Every structure is written in structure tokens, then in C-alpha cells.
Amino acid sequence: MSTLTLLLIRLAFLAILWLFVIAAVGVVRTDMFGTSGAGRKAGRQRQPQRPRPSRPARGGRGEAHRLLVTSGALVGTSLGLTDQQITVGRANDATLVLNDDYASSRHARLFPQDGQWIVEDLGSTNGTYLDRQKVTQPTPVPVGVPIRIGKTVLELRR
Amino acid sequence: MPRGRRRTEFLMLIFAVAVVVFAYGSVGLGLNGKLPAGMAEYCGGFAVLILVAHFAVRRFAPWADPLMLPLATLLNGLGIVMIYRLQEVGRNGNPGSLSVPMSASATAIQLMYTAIGIAGFIGVLALIREPRVLQRYTYTFGAIGLILLAIPALLPSHISEVPGTGAKIQLAIGGFSIQPEEFAKLALAVFFAGYLVAKRDVLALAGRRFLGIDLPRARDLGPVLIAWAASLLVLVFESDIGTSALFFGLFVVMIYVATQRTSWLLIGIALFVFGSVAASRLFGHVGERFDIWLHPFTGSNPSGNAYQLVQGLYGMGYGGVLGRGLGGGQPYFTPLVQSDFIVTAFGEEIGLTGLMALLIIYGLIVQRGLRAAISTRDPFAKLLAGGLAFVLALQVFVIVGGVTRLIPLTGITTPFLSQGGSSLVASWMMIGMLMRISDTARRPPPQAIQDEGMTQVVRIG
Numbered sequence A: 001m002s003t004l005t006l007l008l009i010r011l012a013f014l015a016i017l018w019l020f021v022i023a024a025v026g027v028v029r030t031d032m033f034g035t036s037g038a039g040r041k042a043g044r045q046r047q048p049q050r051p052r053p054s055r056p057a058r059g060g061r062g063e064a065h066r067l068l069v070t071s072g073a074l075v076g077t078s079l080g081l082t083d084q085q086i087t088v089g090r091a092n093d094a095t096l097v098l099n100d101d102y103a104s105s106r107h108a109r110l111f112p113q114d115g116q117w118i119v120e121d122l123g124s125t126n127g128t129y130l131d132r133q134k135v136t137q138p139t140p141v142p143v144g145v146p147i148r149i150g151k152t153v154l155e156l157r158r
Numbered sequence B: 001m002p003r004g005r006r007r008t009e010f011l012m013l014i015f016a017v018a019v020v021v022f023a024y025g026s027v028g029l030g031l032n033g034k035l036p037a038g039m040a041e042y043c044g045g046f047a048v049l050i051l052v053a054h055f056a057v058r059r060f061a062p063w064a065d066p067l068m069l070p071l072a073t074l075l076n077g078l079g080i081v082m083i084y085r086l087q088e089v090g091r092n093g094n095p096g097s098l099s100v101p102m103s104a105s106a107t108a109i110q111l112m113y114t115a116i117g118i119a120g121f122i123g124v125l126a127l128i129r130e131p132r133v134l135q136r137y138t139y140t141f142g143a144i145g146l147i148l149l150a151i152p153a154l155l156p157s158h159i160s161e162v163p164g165t166g167a168k169i170q171l172a173i174g175g176f177s178i179q180p181e182e183f184a185k186l187a188l189a190v191f192f193a194g195y196l197v198a199k200r201d202v203l204a205l206a207g208r209r210f211l212g213i214d215l216p217r218a219r220d221l222g223p224v225l226i227a228w229a230a231s232l233l234v235l236v237f238e239s240d241i242g243t244s245a246l247f248f249g250l251f252v253v254m255i256y257v258a259t260q261r262t263s264w265l266l267i268g269i270a271l272f273v274f275g276s277v278a279a280s281r282l283f284g285h286v287g288e289r290f291d292i293w294l295h296p297f298t299g300s301n302p303s304g305n306a307y308q309l310v311q312g313l314y315g316m317g318y319g320g321v322l323g324r325g326l327g328g329g330q331p332y333f334t335p336l337v338q339s340d341f342i343v344t345a346f347g348e349e350i351g352l353t354g355l356m357a358l359l360i361i362y363g364l365i366v367q368r369g370l371r372a373a374i375s376t377r378d379p380f381a382k383l384l385a386g387g388l389a390f391v392l393a394l395q396v397f398v399i400v401g402g403v404t405r406l407i408p409l410t411g412i413t414t415p416f417l418s419q420g421g422s423s424l425v426a427s428w429m430m431i432g433m434l435m436r437i438s439d440t441a442r443r444p445p446p447q448a449i450q451d452e453g454m455t456q457v458v459r460i461g
Helices: A003-033 A038-046 B006-032 B039-060 B068-087 B106-127 B131-154 B180-205 B218-238 B241-259 B262-282 B284-294 B307-319 B342-375 B379-403 B421-442
Strands: A066-071 A078-080 A086-089 A108-113 A116-121 A128-130 A139-141 A147-149 A152-157 B171-173 B176-178 B208-210 B213-215
Touching (some): A003 B006, B006 B039, B006 B068, B039 B068, B039 B106, B068 B342, B106 B421, B131 B421, B176 B421, B180 B379, B180 B421, B241 B379, B342 B379
Antiparallel strands (some): A108 A116, A128 A147, A147 A152
């Protein structure tokens, strides 16, 4: 074995070790932000400069993929969205069980309809707020707009 | 969007096994200029074991984190490679000799332990279908943990002493030895999680504020004092500083996570510093560790007490940034290089660059564990995952910090890398537990029994 070959093997090993690390970090990244759909990627390529702040009122047809708790005892918790409704409350059978003294047992529910997520208050004591508005009837939830339930704040995220 | 991501896991596993095969081949090329003798068998056996683990995950935990298994695979594989490299020292015309000799079948034995470890991993996934079933056995696990921790201290030292170190931490029966503390770590993590879930409200709320810090009530200090005393007893009777630091650190961090009160961290650190300074004054072997740490190059230390540490440092210095190449260094000068000091062997042969990659891989396992802790909704599983992830980080910090002279050196194993079965099996079981928790956290919400509309038809009579 010539010294040169050994040197090349040594460098090659370090290179693939770091490639593994980079690949692993890439998996962490896709896990955080999601890689759903070629459509989104293609969209990003078609309009590469989109620095303007995301408008919260964008309709978000089929765009929301996660429900994230942004404030309250469960902060950081995220739920994947499927085509099933999500119930929120203190009851043990709720999809998102809140440990929040200001929430009712069956406080609110979120359900998909025509590609939009709708929030509906289930007769809670302290009410459900979408941004600043009290939810009195089933209301569509745009992506990124806070839903307040007791001391907990939820947001739909892409 | 929750997805199982088992395909990603599979691809990363292929990548991890490829890195290991490459490393194994390059050890042989570096040593003798040809591929190692049993390469096909060892690599094939390792790949089959990992494949079995992957299919078990598909079967038992389809929503689990896709990254934990590949990361653990890579570390375990590189550990086997380094053990093969050290086993060849003094054999087949290779130079050097180890202070504690390794058997000619050390690699095969390590592969067998890997098989047992994977069996333990699958066992955890198959038997514990929901993390919360463990909560029922909180105090049982506490008792098991304490018994496992205490056994070596109570047995005569020819059974429990590790040759050449003076630490009483193992059970040697026949040719085999197990280190019960590795399993005690897991059992006590379950116990702390169960105990703190029940008691955290009183620990978090009672007390008063002083100097901007919430102080707990005196009577609530009981558990932390008991944990402290137990860790000091381990220190005194088993001469094992590393393990005692590990257990106390685990408890303090879990109490901090449970109550979110900084005062517990401060109390814990103060108790630990006080305890270790007192122990270094009172007990000769602890004081010696401090001396080795602070003055390794003074007087007769480099060739005496601090010989191991100094050789390890020289080894890493010889390796430099890019390392000497696998098989190209002289790690055999460091005593016990196959267990406590395996990190310095890596530092010598794959250099700072490679060691950084290994540390990042540990960091990623810890990150995935904490991620599972954050996203799970069950408070018990949250605490357990946080505690397990933290104890892995602490263990790596204590041993890597020790051999690099950042903190006093304490002999504990490097998870997944060191020679020895107990550590490997316990580490795999821990990965199994973390994957179980992340599986529960990432599983999509259960389907409704029937897809009811706004009204529901109820059959009466």
C-alpha cells in the first residue's frame, strides 16, 4: 500500500463520515419543515424570490399540515393533520388533551371541509378566539392565525 | 403531515452500514495492506442484524423517528471496527501490545453483544407498546434500580472489581462479566419519571421566593437529598465517580424538567460540588483523580498515576486534525484503550475531524430524544424521554471531557463504542425506549369509529 493510497483512503473515510452527518441533518430538517408534495417545491422554483412576509389570510387550501401549540403548558407540541377532525379540551378522549384550568372538557373542534380547516366552539365556558374574534359559529382558520383556548394558543402550520 | 418515514430510515441504514464496511476495510488496508480476513462474515452479520432491527421497527413502531436507528447503527459499527483494530495489535505481524490483552475473538464477541443488544431493542419495542404502562411499575423499577446499583458494593471484590482500576462495578461469574449499573440507569430513569409526575406539583408550587429564585420548602428537599446521599454512597463504596455523577445528574435534570424551577439545578450543582470537594479531601482515590486532572505533567505523574491520561492526550495530539488513518496510529500505548479510552483511539486514527463527526452523531441522537420528549403528550413519557436523552449526553460528556482533561477523568463506558456487553445492550434498550416514545408521539390521532356527519343515526330498540 503506497502512502498516497492510504492518504486518499483516510480522506475518503472522513469525507463519507461527514456526508453521513450532513445526510442525517438533512433528515432532521425535512422532519421539521416537511417535504410534502412536489407541487410546493415546483412552486418555490417558479418564483424564487418571495421575501414578502407571509400573509396570514391566504386561503391555505390543503396547505396546513400541522397544528402547533405556540403558548401554554403544552408549548412545542405539534399534531399532524389528517382528514380527521381534532377535538381540543381537558377530557381524556380529546385529540389534544389540554392541562389548562381555563379550558372546558370539550372545548372546541377543528375539522377539514373543502380543503380548509374550520374551528367550531363546542359551548365552552370561556370561549374560543380566532385571532381577536370570538368564535360564535364554525369559522375557517387561515394558516398561521392564533386560536386561543384558555391559556393555550394553537396555530395551523404548513 | 405525519408519515412513517421508514424508507428514509432504510436509506440512512444502508448509508450507515456502508460507512462501517468502508471503515472495516480501511483498517485492514492500513494495517497489512490488504482487506481483513473475516470482513465478509463480520460485515454481513452486522448488516443482517441491522436489517432485522429495521423490520422490527416497521412491525412494532412504524411511526417512530427515522434517524435514531441509523445513528446508533453507525456508532455501534464503528465501535466494532475499532475493537477489531485493537484486537489486531500484536497479532499478524502488527506492532505493539495492550496493557489489558484482548482475546483473538474480541470482534466476534462484540458482534454477539450487538446481537443481544438488538434483541433487547426489539424486546423493548415488542413488550412495551405504550410508554405509560411503565408508570404502573414506578416503585418496582426504583427498587430494581437500587438493587442493581448496590449489588457490586456488597459482593467481595474478587467478583465485583474491574481488574486494574479498583472500581467495584461488575459481576464477574465464570468468564463473563456484567455491569449492573448500566441497567440500573434505565430502571432509575423510569422510577424518577414516575415519581416526579406524581409529585411535581408540590415540588413546583410550594416554597417562597428569595433573591429572584424560587426556593423549595425544606421538607420537599427530601428526595433530592436521598438521591445525593445514594450517589455519594456509590462513590465511596464502589470507587466509581462517573456512575455517581451520572445518577445524580439524571435526577437533578429530571426534577428541573418536571418543575421548571432553576433553584433545583442550583441546589443540585451546589450539592454536587460540595460533595465532590469533600470526597476529594476525605478519600484518597478521589483526591488522586483531582491531582491527575490538574497536574498530569508534574513530577512523576506522567509515568505514574497520570500515565493513562497522558498517553491518551499524546495519542490525540499525534492524530492531529485529520488523524493517522484507521490502522495507522499507535493507540496501544494507552492502557484500557478498548473500553474507557476508546475515544482517544478514535482521536488518534480519524483525527479531530472524525471525532467531531462522532460527537455530532451523539448530539443528533440526543436531539431526536429531546424532540420526542417535546412532541409527546403524555407527561410521564415526556419526562422519561428527556431523562434518557440527557443521561446519554451526560455520559458522553463525562467520558469525553475526562479523556480530554476538561473535567476529572472518571472511568465510564462510551455508549455504543466501548468494548463490553452491558453498556451496548443497555444503550440499545435505551434507543428502543426512545423510539417507542417517539412512535407514540408521531402516531396520527386515532380514526373515528364511524364517519359521522353533523347528525348521527342511532338505532333504538
